[in-house]
Amino acid sequence: MQHNHQQADQQQADQQQEQPDQNQEQHPFVYIFVGRRTFYLLSLNDILRLRKICRWLRELFRALQLRQRLSHSLCTQAGLRRTASGQQLLTFDEQQMGVSDLLAALCVTEEGGWREMSEAVELAGQCGRCQLPVRLTATDLHRYPNKTAYLADPRVLAHLKMVGPHIDFGNGVTFQLFHHGNTLRAIKDQEGFELTIDPPLPPNHPYQQHRQQHDPPVRNRITFVLALGWHMSLSRPRDYSSVSSYVKSIVIDHFRGTHQINFTRRTIDRNVDNNRLDTIVIQSPHTPVEGCTTTASYRCTDGFRRRRLILTDAGHPFVAWIYIMEASFHNFVHAWVCTTEPAVSGVGDAFKDRFPQTTRLARVVLGAIISAILFDR
Template sequence: MDSSRNKQHSKAVPDDDSAEKRRRVGRSPAADGGGAAAAGGGSIGVGGAAAESQQQHEGGGSSLSAGLTAPMQHPQQQQQQHPVWFVCAHRGSDFLLRDVLRLSKTCNWASGLFGAPQLRQLLSQWTTDNELGTQAGLRRTANGQQLVTFDQQQMGVGDLLAALCVTEAGGWSEMSEAIELAGQCGNCQLPVSITAADLHQHPNKTAYLADPRVLAQLKMVGRHIDFGDGVTFQLFQHGITVRAIKDQDGFEIDIIPPLPPNHPYQQHRQPHDPPVRSRIDYSHQGWQPPLFARNFSSVSSYVKRIVLDHFRGTHQINRTYRMIDRHVDNSRLHTLLTQSPHTPVEGCTTTTSYLGPIGRNRSLVLTDASHSFVAWIRIDRFVDVRVDVCTTEPAVSVGGAFKVRFPVTTQLARAVLRDIISAMIFDQ
């Protein structure tokens, strides 16, 4: 299996000074002077500043976009674009939001350069440029598929600034994997288009940056993951209590639950995508919280698990399974279960992991949006390890062994499980 299908964890988009591989453009002396002045007086670019954060806490702005509009009070747009704008946007620049805000705030001559049309063009560069989109996690690395975009034609200046803030903060790779899986399972259309209403899920930029990054992103895109009957992956905030999917008792989720120091999810905890504890589950009987809670390795893993559970409960799944000693083939299954849950698995598009009171689970997704079906390997450890290969691939024959009826799924699974374990599952 081509290793290019591996999960790629993108880092946040680097700051202006450290992005060696990003395309640069020259600025006029006046523009540089404006940037320097802003640096001395405080900026409300993506990195933020203490003064701006304090203003946000004190009630400045009622939404993520409102806190960014103040510097953009500028005169009527001229009919012709300024030459500086041509340099900044029309030559493939990655001109940053912080630069836009500095210029518009500190330079009178630049105050009319950045209206809605210009901001839309800046935002379009992130969603149409393969390099920038992949770097921000808005595109899939392997095939360049667009996973997240913005409904920018319906956004005003404030919302466009907020969208640029969210985009330049970067780090969408984990959430994009969850969105891609939801798209495969029929729960959303790809790419997901973030609207102004989605941006308004956060009261201001300070609140957006205060949440773990993947949780902040889920608050915006969760309602686009549609389970039918008016149920989405929406989050409901009640003080310190957060509910997911339904605003009812039993649907609470605990972000960053208390875990002992030796717990694997504590040892491998990622601050931007922390563990989650939840009792929410979906079965053939519908949304019914189980008797016990499960600990999920991360917010994104939790989203993917719920999407898979719902898919399993609403579709005809064909499967084959075996109970296998976890130490077979140099402890291959034991390694898959105990390695960091964030470690990519060769041949898989994504993975999801949880620990319950009676065992642990890791599911390895084999397919992507290019396939017409969904297939995954489910590994459960109790005393021995149970390995299920699950698929919705259309059978190519009425009878026969699993490997005969579902040849593509079998081929994908063999690449992940390797020869010894594959022979135990498919050839016995």
């Protein structure tokens, strides 16, 4: 997180730091930290303060030690590994980084959690839009000039600015963000691709009531259909419950537009089974849903809430999700189960027989009563 024109000079200084005088006597305080767990108990601010005190303290935290600290942080920070397989979702090109870049990487890793963006990254990996783990480089870190600028943005937006270029939609299009003064655009640097972060919402709007400062709502008109590609929707903007929900929604929209999707659909009383579907729709969009790997929520200006419940993770050979949308008539919702699971042949036309794995995953989320309505009639 420093200006690019300073990078070469800083890297040279970092290399010089890595070659201390072999005859220099080490201060006894060194042995409190080197090779001990105490090193990992220091906060990043502690490390920065100690480095400023004097040279021998600064040499406790050379590139070698900072790489060890970064490796430890990546292994222990919540959200940076898949729960099921333990595979790393995010890493750094740390062998190509000097001290200043490694300190920036530690800041990015340790200042706030990565759960929200990690879920988006894992979904993008499922959909074939990025390689896991995402490997951040010094160039990604330099999207912010310093720690103060990085911390000034909502945390998940800051993560997206670094991770977005690694989410590749093909044909040279990534999830890159573009700045033009106070204007922020996503995916394409063109009119119509503007994002409004934390748009003005009425006090009774569900996304205002459940607003999270580190992951605020987003408004935009970007959409994707195969015939038109990426374009601005002329109908109405969408309000997404959060930055992370916006990323996941866009990834699914692109995936749906570029793959054959099989689905089954029903209109169901939202109060069935002790208000099960109603609860999923009206609860906080940040509330996890049992049986789902992640969720994404948005609402158009028609006022009807939509929620996608992702059923699969990167360990599945297909992608499946439930899509629930409030209906225009009272007390009902529309429910879809969508999948790219290869169809079983020779078993008839019933969705539950042709796509048994998806059906099994959906039943866990929907429960027996709603599943019977959706699959067994």
